Structures are given as C-alpha cells and as structure tokens.
Amino acid sequence: MDASLRDELKAFTTELAFASGELIMRYWRGEDMHVERKADSTPVTDADRGAEQLMRKMIAERYPAHGIIAEEFGNERENAEFVWVLDPIDGTKSFISHVPLFGTLIALLHKGEPVLGCIHQPVLGELLIGDNETCILNGSPTRVRPCPDLSKAVISTTDPALFAQGKHHVPGLDRLAEEAWLTRSWGDCYGYLLVATGRVDLMLDPVLETWDLMALIPIIRGAGGVITDWYGNEPTQGRFAEGATGNPGSRSAVVAGPEVHRAALGVLLG
Structure with missing residues (x-):
C-alpha cells in the first residue's frame, strides 16, 4: 500500500x-x-x-x-x-x-x-x-515508555474476574502481579491506549474477540511495543491469511515495551 x-x-x-x-x-x-x-x-x-x-x-x-x-x-x-x-x-x-x-x-x-x-x-x-x-x-x-524491569512496571488488565473464573489461566499470573510495582484494572481498549502513550507498562487480557484485537496491533507496534498472545505467538496466529473465511474467534494478548514484555512472558510461562 x-x-x-x-x-x-x-x-x-x-x-x-x-x-x-x-x-x-x-x-x-x-x-x-x-x-x-x-x-x-x-x-x-x-x-x-x-x-x-x-x-x-x-x-x-x-x-x-x-x-x-x-x-x-x-x-x-x-x-x-x-x-x-x-x-x-x-x-x-x-x-x-x-x-x-x-x-x-x-x-x-x-x-x-x-x-x-x-x-x-x-x-x-x-x-x-x-x-x-x-x-x-x-x-x-507517542511511544511506549522505557521500563527496565517488572519491579518498576505498572500492569493492568480489563477484568480480574476472568482469571478468578479459571478462563485461560496461566501459571505464574499471581507471581507476575507480585513482581510488578502496581497492578490496576484500567481496562478494555483504554488500557492499551495507556501502554501506547507511556502511562502503563503492561496490559494483558485472557480473552479478546477479533474486533477487540485487530486495532491494537498497528497501534502497539507503531508505538515501539510488542503484542503477542499469552505464549509469545503472533496475535493473529495466521488465521487472517489471505483467503481465510469465517470469524477467527477469541484470543489472548500480552502488550508491553520490549523489556517488560520479555520479562512478563518469562514469568507467565515459568
């Protein structure tokens, strides 16, 4: 284009x-x-x-x-x-x-x-x-803000109840919250806006639908951040390839600057 x-x-x-x-x-x-x-x-x-x-x-x-x-x-x-x-x-x-x-x-x-x-x-x-x-x-x-490690990071998620209900639970989530400086629930798309504008360091959600996720990818990457699923994979996982049909369904997201993203995945995946 x-x-x-x-x-x-x-x-x-x-x-x-x-x-x-x-x-x-x-x-x-x-x-x-x-x-x-x-x-x-x-x-x-x-x-x-x-x-x-x-x-x-x-x-x-x-x-x-x-x-x-x-x-x-x-x-x-x-x-x-x-x-x-x-x-x-x-x-x-x-x-x-x-x-x-x-x-x-x-x-x-x-x-x-x-x-x-x-x-x-x-x-x-x-x-x-x-x-x-x-x-x-x-x-x-605007850019994601530099953050050297999780101990200085502000992290957020949309709805902690999703984790409490056991949906897409990832071992290490509690430890991630313990290692961060602050944990908030400034949620939905506004939490991702806060990451892209340097006010929050890590935003993560266990369930995102197609319309929740697609806009975030060019925004976060354009701001110098990293966006993957909970396991470090590409957030679209190839399911929007040319010629694909149907609704790709729900996905997870981990969004942060490079250093915090790397550290967060290390905790989430043990």
Missing part, C-alpha cells in the same frame, strides 16, 4: 472516529439509553448499535468494495482486499456506568494483515492512530 493511499485511509479512519464519537457522546450526555443483555450476558446499547450502523454506512458510501467485520451486525465481504474491523464501544460496561474507560476501535486489514488501528475516546478527546511504524495521539507521536 503506497503512502498516498495510507494517508487517505488514515484520514477516513479519523472521519469514522469523529462521526461515531459525536453520536456516542449524545448518549453519554444523557440521551435516553436502552441497555440490553446479549446471549453472552454482555450489555449492548443504542449507542453501540447506532455508532456501528453509522460507520458501516460511511464505509459503504466511500469504499463499497471493502469488507466489514464488526461486533453488532456481523460480517460483509470478509475476504475482500481491504476489510474494516469495528467495535463501536469497547468497554460498554464502563460506558453505561459513565466511566470513561471505553473507546471506539477501528482497524483496517489489507490482504488479511492489520495495517491501521484507531482507538478513540470521545469523552477525553483522545484519538490514537497507529500504522505499525508510527503511533499518533491527537497529532503528536
């Missing part, structure tokens, strides 16, 4: 983020919000659905040949050369609680590989876009 096309698609990603953010903020400021529980017991709101519908409409009008993978309304042309991956509100539990630890996730895949990623937090006015080489927060470059 040449530079001019990349810049065009970045600009359109920004349009998607600001348009969906404007809709989301209407509900945040008090517009009646209807909350339902989906089959997996997670909440969904009118804001989730409205933001996704808006972004789908914008993509269809500007790039009708592009595909879409999204949380609320399914997939279209997921084998297209360019595919958008959308999570209109990542962190709906925070959103319905009026806690600004949520955001809109937008990713663009080219021939199955994530080439652009965006996290937009409309309440705080933070727009983060990465392209695997650079990461820009509100127009300024």
Whole structure:
C-alpha cells in the first residue's frame, strides 16, 4: 500500500472516529439509553448499535468494495482486499456506568494483515492512530515508555474476574502481579491506549474477540511495543491469511515495551 493511499485511509479512519464519537457522546450526555443483555450476558446499547450502523454506512458510501467485520451486525465481504474491523464501544460496561474507560476501535486489514488501528475516546478527546511504524495521539507521536524491569512496571488488565473464573489461566499470573510495582484494572481498549502513550507498562487480557484485537496491533507496534498472545505467538496466529473465511474467534494478548514484555512472558510461562 503506497503512502498516498495510507494517508487517505488514515484520514477516513479519523472521519469514522469523529462521526461515531459525536453520536456516542449524545448518549453519554444523557440521551435516553436502552441497555440490553446479549446471549453472552454482555450489555449492548443504542449507542453501540447506532455508532456501528453509522460507520458501516460511511464505509459503504466511500469504499463499497471493502469488507466489514464488526461486533453488532456481523460480517460483509470478509475476504475482500481491504476489510474494516469495528467495535463501536469497547468497554460498554464502563460506558453505561459513565466511566470513561471505553473507546471506539477501528482497524483496517489489507490482504488479511492489520495495517491501521484507531482507538478513540470521545469523552477525553483522545484519538490514537497507529500504522505499525508510527503511533499518533491527537497529532503528536507517542511511544511506549522505557521500563527496565517488572519491579518498576505498572500492569493492568480489563477484568480480574476472568482469571478468578479459571478462563485461560496461566501459571505464574499471581507471581507476575507480585513482581510488578502496581497492578490496576484500567481496562478494555483504554488500557492499551495507556501502554501506547507511556502511562502503563503492561496490559494483558485472557480473552479478546477479533474486533477487540485487530486495532491494537498497528497501534502497539507503531508505538515501539510488542503484542503477542499469552505464549509469545503472533496475535493473529495466521488465521487472517489471505483467503481465510469465517470469524477467527477469541484470543489472548500480552502488550508491553520490549523489556517488560520479555520479562512478563518469562514469568507467565515459568
């Protein structure tokens, strides 16, 4: 993908983020919000659905040949050369609680590989876009912060209850928390934004869906960080290869600067 096309698609990603953010903020400021529980017991709101519908409409009008993978309304042309991956509100539990630890996730895949990623937090006015080489927060470059070892690291995860329930338990997780300086639960996509902008050193989650994960890859790599699954593998594990079909499903993620990432995997894998 040449530079001019990349810049065009970045600009359109920004349009998607600001348009969906404007809709989301209407509900945040008090517009009646209807909350339902989906089959997996997670909440969904009118804001989730409205933001996704808006972004789908914008993509269809500007790039009708592009595909879409999204949380609320399914997939279209997921084998297209360019595919958008959308999570209109990542962190709906925070959103319905009026806690600004949520955001809109937008990713663009080219021939199955994530080439652009965006996290937009409309309440705080933070727009983060990465392209695997650079990461820009509100127009300024940002990087993961240097951290020499785990004893000085701030680590975070979305929901400690997932570990307590035994889902994707990794031996050594408790020891990882013991070795870190601080352990927090600044969760969902905002935790990864904090890593990419140098405010948290390690973010890890045992369960991420496709729409949770794809935007994170170009962002973290663009900020100089490392993103793998819990076992040090590529986060996509080749399942977005050109010609692949269907929803690749859930994955895990360990995200940090190189030194902390290496140390964290050493603890997690014993």
